[in-house]
Amino acid sequence: xxxxxxxxxxxxxxxxxxxxxxxxxxxxxxxxxxxxxxxxxxxxxxxxxxxxxxxxxxxxxxxxxxxxxxxxxxxxxxxxxxxxxxxxxxxxxxxxxxxxxxxxxxxxxxxxxxxxxxxxxxxxxxxxxxxxxxxxxxxxxxxxxxxxxxxxxxxxxxxxxxxxxxxxxxxxxxxxxxxxxxxxxxxxxxxxxxxxxxxxxxxxxxxxxxxxxxxxxxxxxxxxxxxxxxxxxxxxxxxxxxxxxxxxxxxxxxxxxxxxxxxxxxxxxxxxxxxxxxxxxxxxxxxxxxxxxxxxxxxxxxxxxxxxxxxxxxxxxxxxxxxxxxxxxxxxxxxxxxxxxxxxxxxxxxxxxxxxxxxxxxxxxxxxxxxxxxxxxxxxxxxxxxxxxxxxxxxxxxxxxxxxxxxxxxxxxxxxxxxxxxxxxxxxxxxxxxxxxxxxxxxxxxxxxxxxxxxxxxxxxxxxxxxxxxxxxxxxxxxxxxxxxxxxxxxxxxxxxxxxxxxxxxxxxxxxxxxxxxxxxxxxxxxxxxxxxxxxxxxxxxxxxxxxxxxxxxxxxxxxxxxxxxxxxxxxxxxxxxxxxxxxxxxxxxxxxxxxxxxxxxxxxxxxxxxxxxxxxxxxxxx
Amino acid sequence: xxxxxxxxxxxxxxxxxxxxxxxxxxxxxxxxxxxxxxxxxxxxxxxxxxxxxxxxxxxxxxxxxxxxxxxxxxxxxxxxxxxxxxxxxxxxxxxxxxxxxxxxxxxxxxxxxxxxxxxxxxxxxxxxxxxxxxxxxxxxxxxxxxxxxxxxxxxxxxxxxxxxxxxxxxxxxxxxxxxxxxxxxxxxxxxxxxxxxxxxxxxxxxxxxxxxxxxxxxxxxxxxxxxxxxxxxxxxxxxxxxxxxxxxxxxxxxxxxxxxxxxxxxxxxxxxxxxxxxxxxxxxxx
Numbered sequence: 071x072x073x074x075x076x077x078x079x080x081x082x083x084x085x086x087x088x089x090x091x092x093x094x095x096x097x098x099x100x101x102x103x104x105x106x107x108x109x110x111x112x113x114x115x116x117x118x119x120x121x122x123x124x125x126x127x128x129x130x131x132x133x134x135x136x137x138x139x140x141x142x143x144x145x146x147x148x149x150x151x152x153x154x155x156x157x158x159x160x161x162x163x164x165x166x167x168x169x170x171x172x173x174x175x176x177x178x179x180x181x182x183x184x185x186x187x188x189x190x191x192x193x194x195x196x197x198x199x200x201x202x203x204x205x206x207x208x209x210x211x212x213x214x215x216x217x218x219x220x221x222x223x224x225x226x227x228x229x230x231x232x233x234x235x236x237x238x239x240x241x242x243x244x245x246x247x248x249x250x251x252x253x254x255x256x257x258x259x260x261x262x263x264x265x266x267x268x269x270x271x272x273x274x275x276x277x278x279x280x281x282x283x284x285x286x287x288x289x290x291x292x293x294x295x296x297x298x299x300x301x302x303x304x305x306x307x308x309x310x311x312x313x314x315x316x317x318x319x320x321x322x323x324x325x326x327x328x329x330x331x332x333x334x335x336x337x338x339x340x341x342x343x344x345x346x347x348x349x350x351x352x353x354x355x356x357x358x359x360x361x362x363x364x365x366x367x368x369x370x371x372x373x374x375x376x377x378x379x380x381x382x383x384x385x386x387x388x389x390x391x392x393x394x395x396x397x398x399x400x401x402x403x404x405x406x407x408x409x410x411x412x413x414x415x416x417x418x419x420x421x422x423x424x425x426x427x428x429x430x431x432x433x434x435x436x437x438x439x440x441x442x443x444x445x446x447x448x449x450x451x452x453x454x455x456x457x458x459x460x461x462x463x464x465x466x467x468x469x470x471x472x473x474x475x476x477x478x479x480x481x482x483x484x485x486x487x488x489x490x491x492x493x494x495x496x497x498x499x500x501x502x503x504x505x506x507x508x509x510x511x512x513x514x515x516x517x518x519x520x521x522x523x524x525x526x527x528x529x530x531x532x533x534x535x536x537x538x539x540x541x542x543x544x545x546x547x548x549x550x551x552x553x554x555x556x557x558x559x560x561x562x563x564x565x566x567x568x569x570x571x572x573x574x575x576x577x578x579x580x581x582x583x584x585x586x587x588x589x590x591x592x593x594x595x596x597x598x599x600x601x602x603x604x605x606x607x608x609x610x611x612x613x614x615x616x617x618x619x620x621x622x623x624x625x626x627x628x629x630x631x632x633x634x635x636x637x638x639x640x641x642x643x644x645x646x647x648x649x650x651x652x653x654x655x656x657x658x659x660x661x662x663x664x665x666x667x668x669x670x671x672x673x674x675x676x677x678x679x680x681x682x683x684x685x686x687x688x689x690x691x692x693x
Numbered sequence: 694x695x696x697x698x699x700x701x702x703x704x705x706x707x708x709x710x711x712x713x714x715x716x717x718x719x720x721x722x723x724x725x726x727x728x729x730x731x732x733x734x735x736x737x738x739x740x741x742x743x744x745x746x747x748x749x750x751x752x753x754x755x756x757x758x759x760x761x762x763x764x765x766x767x768x769x770x771x772x773x774x775x776x777x778x779x780x781x782x783x784x785x786x787x788x789x790x791x792x793x794x795x796x797x798x799x800x801x802x803x804x805x806x807x808x809x810x811x812x813x814x815x816x817x818x819x820x821x822x823x824x825x826x827x828x829x830x831x832x833x834x835x836x837x838x839x840x841x842x843x844x845x846x847x848x849x850x851x852x853x854x855x856x857x858x859x860x861x862x863x864x865x866x867x868x869x870x871x872x873x874x875x876x877x878x879x880x881x882x883x884x885x886x887x888x889x890x891x892x893x894x895x896x897x898x899x900x901x902x903x904x905x906x907x908x909x910x911x912x913x914x915x916x917x918x919x920x921x922x923x924x925x926x927x928x929x930x931x932x933x934x935x936x937x938x939x940x941x942x943x944x945x946x947x948x949x950x951x952x953x954x955x956x957x958x959x960x961x962x963x964x965x966x967x968x969x970x971x972x973x974x975x976x977x978x979x
Contacts (some may be wrong), residue, residue: 081784081805082804082805082806082807082822084807085807114805194820196819196820196836196838196848197838197848198779198836198848199778199779199781199848200778206820207820208781208836210781236788236797237788237798237803238799238801293726293804293806294804324828326712333920336828338802339803340799340802341799341802341803341827342800342801343801345800345801345827346801346802346827348827349801349802349826349827349828349862350827350828352827352829352867353827353828353829354828355867356763356764356867359763359764359892360762360765363758363761363762363764363765382945382948384948412909562753
């Protein structure tokens with residue numbers, strides 16, 4: 071059965087475009103050719119597929135025409151359009167139609183392959199000539215073969231010609247679809263991403279321990295068609311720079327891999343290794359030289375002077391300067407119960423925003439401020455807190471390890487959320503330019519996983535809702551239990567989480583019972599509107615059952631206040647359930663006597679409020 | 694003997710001259726990059742083909758370091774080539790130009806690394822690469838997509854060589870200051886004092902209140918020139934606004950919000966100049 075090669079030859083595609091293209095190719099092949107590719111190649115200068123076991127002809131197709139009932143009026147035109155006689159039309163299911171015979175594959179391929187090439191949906195595309203095709207970078211050739219026959223694809227010069235490595239290879243003729251990869255390999259190109267990835271990681275492994283905190287490997291794999299891993303070294307005098315600065319310099323500009331000490335690994339795409347190594351070493355040294363210049367200027371200035379300069383740096387349009395932010399942070403860490411270290415760290419936390427190094431490498435914020443604080447002789451607790459203030463910086467990323475770090479990290483997030491919401495920058499749908507979701511998740515995790523006591527009243531209502539909604543995704547309990555817990559009067563964020571967990575862990579029959587009585591109390595009170603008395607008048611409690619509820623309520627308040635944990639509170643609530651059940655059986659709440667009725671409603675409302683403030687709104691939990 | 698700096702420049706001039714470019718001269722008004730020269734920005738608008746090449750001294754006041762940092766300067770030389778429309782073999786032409794100035798593409802590692810360009814003051818953007826030569830960025834490559842807020846009609850390729858870095862590579866020098874400009878004369882001999890004095894001016898002396906006033910005046914004059922339908926002089930006023938803004942920025946006189954507002958003002962003028970340029974150009978067409 072025929073085998074097809076399609077290679078889309080491009081000017082150097084960005085790595086993301088290689089990945090997007092590779093991800094879409096199987097589906098595109100399926101749509102245009104009815105089969106997914108047997109081989110798929112993606113790299114900077116080509117996206118290619120080999121599809122085998124294709125059918126020689128496209129299947130015959132039955133084209134539905136007019137209903138038989140309308141044959142007299144419409145059959146003639148339909149037949150003419152399809153170049154057949156009316157007598158050749160076949161009836162099927164009440165309609166006339168015609169069988170259009172399939173075509174040889176070679177005949178339909180040019181159109182199908184053009185559709186395929188035009189069918190990609192890349193996140194960013196460009197124009198480059200009048201052809202109208204849009205692609206992430208110009209498409210310069212198409213190499214398409216059906217077995218060994220070239221196929222014309224009318225989007226770019228096409229045929230059996232492909233191109234080898236840009237500098238060491240040349241134009242090559244691919245003899246047949248089955249020999250594509252082999253032909254390219256002979257021309258100095260490794261078309262297979264996985265194979266290039268393997269070569270690079272093996273090469274790096276051979277150099278020793280390597281690190282890639284910025285994740286440049288996924289880009290580097292698409293920056294070379296014939297990757298070679300080389301080792302370089304830089305002058306040891308640069309080792310006095312903080313390691314973070316060295317690694318960031320290597321990675322952000324040069325896509326190098328740190329090997330520890332003054333060694334680095336990098337990936338080249340050819341050239342004389344000694345020449346290429348010397349060139350890259352010189353480039354890195356000049357980058358490090360530049361970083362040293364910047365670093366030394368910052369250090370000469372010192373962190374305290376940098377902190378003073380924050381007054382002229384805007385934190386957020388309409389939200390004052392970074393100096394204003396630092397003052398707010400100092401107040402916030404106080405309210406979060408932070409000690410001297412966190413207060414000092416809050417004052418200096420944003421100083422590095424005034425440094426030249428952070429302007430150059432925004433990724434270094436925090437880390438470099440900590441370094442400058444160390445050089446100025448601040449206690450390690452202060453420096454560590456400055457360093458940890460942006461943690462956790464990813465969903466599952468690590469939390470600050472120090473207490474002061476946790477407090478400062480929480481203060482920073484609370485301030486960012488409060489300011490952003492105050493200015494109306496709420497995240498909408500997938501748009502979250504200020505990273506507020508991440509900040510809110512981070513804050514929730516500081517409470518839940520970090521055990522930090524974060525008073526809920528530190529958060530404005532909107533911010534509080536936004537943060538607590540993140541708890542719904544964070545905790546391994548049904549969202550309804552979180553919603554129930556959020557309605558409680560728990561003073562701290564962590565307590566809300568704890569309550570949600572306790573409610574979720576409660577055996578069904580126990581939860582059922584609480585749910586039934588308290589939801590019923592709630593319903594009755596809610597239905598009566600604002601009829602209830604402002605407070606219970608004991609002299610109006612007549613029935614033994616309602617006296618018992620009043621007594622039990624007082625008991626509940628006392629036990630709940632003395633409870634060592636939430637389980638004890640739940641147990642106390644269960645004590646209250648029993649008299650309440652009796653109350654519902656024996657007492658008519660909606661009594662004829664208006665005062666009696668209002669008093670009973672008050673009593674129920676008090677029960678509802680007492681339980682809700684401790685255990686939340688149980689009616690949120692579906693039963 | 695490695696070629697001197699001026700020989701490298703001359704080699705590029707002759708290469709693009711031979712290709713058929715109009716070899717222009719640097720523009721007489723301060724620009725932040727060769728893109729701002731009207732030979733690029735204005736000529737890349739509209740339907741007329743255009744090929745040009747020229748040296749552009751580019752001024753970035755904030756990048757000055759008083760000549761103390763051998764990698765940061767407030768002025769550097771670019772070699773700018775524009776081919777409109779971009780021919781299909783434009784990358785090959787570029788690589789051949791590197792060979793022409795003495796770079797062996799097989800011995801070295803040459804790479805095209807994604808780098809997209811955006812010029813907010815010109816309402817312009819394009820997609821392209823930075824070109825790496827053994828890891829050093831030596832050229833900025835852009836296929837313009839929009840200029841003055843309008844889609845380009847013919848897509849131009851803009852090739853901006855970083856002359857200092859290319860010459861460092863060709864001469865095997867580790868510092869721009871040590872480049873041999875002419876026999877026996879270094880880059881430092883030619884420009885070091887210039888860096889010291891202009892850095893002092895840009896960071897310390899440039900009078901903020903005067904600059905702010907000047908910005909308003911240039912802006913006002915640009916509007917007047919637009920009304921008089923004189924897009925070329927009006928464009929010079931855009932350049933003067935842009936440079937004045939860069940100086941204010943270097944003086945640290947602008948908050949983030951103010952910066953954005955100034956950029957928007959320059960962009961608005963650039964957009965109107967671009968539209969007028971096209972109108973006048975169409976009227977003049979035979």
